Amino acid sequence: MAASNLFALFPAQLVRKAIDKIKDLLDQYPQSSSTGKGILSEELSEAVLYFTLLVIAYAFIRGIFMYLMRQTIIVMSRHIEYDLKNEIFDHYQKLNQDFYRKNRIGDLMARISEDVSRVRMYVGPAVMYTINLVVTIILVLIVMFSVNVRLTWLVIMPLPILSFAIFKINNLINTKSDAIQSQLSVVTSFVQEAFSGIRIIKAFGSEQANQMSMEKETNLYREKQMSLAQVEAFFFPLMLFLTGLSSIITIYIGGLEVIAGRGSIGNIAEFIIYVNILVWPVTSLGYTSSLIQRAAASQARINEFLNTQPTMVTDSGKDFDFRNEITFENVSYTYEGKSISAIKNLSFTIARGSTFAILGTTGSGKSTLIQLFLRLFDPSEGNIRIDGQDLKEINLKNWKKSMGYVPQDIFLFSDTISNNIAFGVSQYGGNLGEDIRKAAKMAALHENIINFPNQYETKVGERGITLSGGQKQRVAIARAFIKDPEILVMDDCLSALDTSTEAQILKNMAEIKKNKTYLIVSHRVSSVKEADKILVLDEGKMVEFGTHDELIQLKGSYSDIYNKQIQEESSN
Ligand SMILES: Nc1ncnc2c1ncn2[C@@H]1O[C@H](COP(=O)(O)OP(=O)(O)OP(=O)(O)O)[C@@H](O)[C@H]1O
Ligand SMILES: [Mg+2]
Structure with missing residues (x-):
């Protein structure tokens, strides 16, 4: 200068x-x-x-x-x-x-x-x-x-x-x-x-x-x-x-x-x-x-x-070995700025390899519970333990890797169908093309895709705008299936599907579910009644807990919902 x-x-x-x-x-x-x-x-x-x-x-x-x-x-x-x-x-x-x-x-x-x-x-x-x-x-x-x-x-x-x-x-x-x-x-x-x-x-x-x-x-x-x-x-x-x-x-x-x-x-x-x-x-x-x-x-x-520090660190934390059960101990959660808790003092156990269903009216805290389980955020009170080990101490990356999650509000990236399905696994390599097809078949989506001019290479537009609601849901489901996850979590994600497609997916899942832990959220009794345990939520509280037969015998809110839905179905 x-x-x-x-x-x-x-x-x-x-x-x-x-x-x-x-x-x-x-x-x-x-x-x-x-x-x-x-x-x-x-x-x-x-x-x-x-x-x-x-x-x-x-x-x-x-x-x-x-x-x-x-x-x-x-x-x-x-x-x-x-x-x-x-x-x-x-x-x-x-x-x-x-x-x-x-x-x-x-x-x-x-x-x-x-x-x-x-x-x-x-x-x-x-x-x-x-x-x-x-x-x-x-x-x-x-x-x-x-x-x-x-x-x-x-x-x-x-x-x-x-x-x-x-x-x-x-x-x-x-x-x-x-x-x-x-x-x-x-x-x-x-x-x-x-x-x-x-x-x-x-x-x-x-x-x-x-x-x-x-x-x-x-x-x-x-x-x-x-x-x-x-x-x-x-x-x-x-x-x-x-x-x-x-x-x-x-x-x-x-x-x-x-x-x-x-x-x-x-x-x-x-x-x-x-x-x-x-x-x-x-x-x-x-x-x-x-x-x-x-x-x-x-x-x-x-x-x-x-300078805002993340309260959850992804890479540190112990390895975990999920052998027996996941327990919720007096878990409560209140969203910031809200006076009423979304989840109130929940305690229950999810056994490994079982199917665990959560049923409840809208706004009862089902999605909140699922997000706590995924550790998208931590409980305000209480603990979640994997075989006694606190979820907060576990390596978050591995925890998420073991998880296949289908959220309630689906988000697709403006990319091809195949990239959207492979979203969570693209880093693992392997023969992706075959896996993508398999996952799409399981999610009852394959027949739809092959009718598109570009098939699996079809661009879905921003947020998946070019797909129907049910097609989007199934892309999201295939995205979870392709991971072949240890734990499968589905948050009310069959709602946009007609009963026959739903039944087809549920049938395909019988195979995937083997030896896997499976959490399902639903409003519909039809999709939860086969579960090993059913948790009925109302305003964040557990109102009933047990198997389908046990809950019917209670003649409480579950059997009310059940009877109503049976009536609706027969009147349709
Ligand atoms: N991001 C948020 N911030 C503040 N409050 C929230 C937030 N998300 C949910 N809530 C509140 O927490 C409560 C539980 O919501 P949640 O989404 O868990 O219900 P849900 O059982 O999944 O309902 P639905 O069946 O309609 O999906 C509701 O009262 C809701 O208003
Ligand atoms: Mg929800």
């Missing part, structure tokens, strides 16, 4: 020398004599050519150093940006569910894009401009003072005022662009949600109301942009005016100095160049300091997330 700045200063001295030389020549050879004229024009063109070539050479050398400087600093800042993005994403993935319940997606996105790029602006341009600023100011001032102290003082006096004015205006610009930024994210979220929910919007015919909300938000955005444009419209002319003013002052004061015999005409030309070199770092001072302020704020926001 120093070298590149030096080569920006040399041309100024060359200009001084050139002008002084020309003046000398003019004084030396009076215009009147014709021989003098010939020699003059020859000497003049020689001098001008010489200085021009030197100036070009210096500019070239300066360019080389500038290239190296940007190559170092800007390229480095891109590397840092890359690292930071990956670090944040990696950390995001480790954080627990309660983190995702608390923070909005838009906010998470902003940290990884917006805030990271502001930090990059700091480690790149801001650092570069700051060093440049210091180096330029020191070098230029040294040179200027060495030429003419008085002139230097007079000429640099307006510069701090310029710098301060720009700093103030820059702050105003920043406040306004922050407001624009946050309004823009309101507009983006609005549009994003509108597109995700476009089917509902169309079905309810609410396009027009939606359009009005959109116009309201975009209008706010426009107003904020206009107000920024006004400030900027004022800012640039002001900057040009102030820099022009410095040049005029230089010429005027320099002229007085020359008249007083304290310098040459070449000095004025030289000083104009110096002042112009100084103006850029001085104006950029305001800009740079605001870059630094914003980067500090962004890094603080990033750190807030990076």
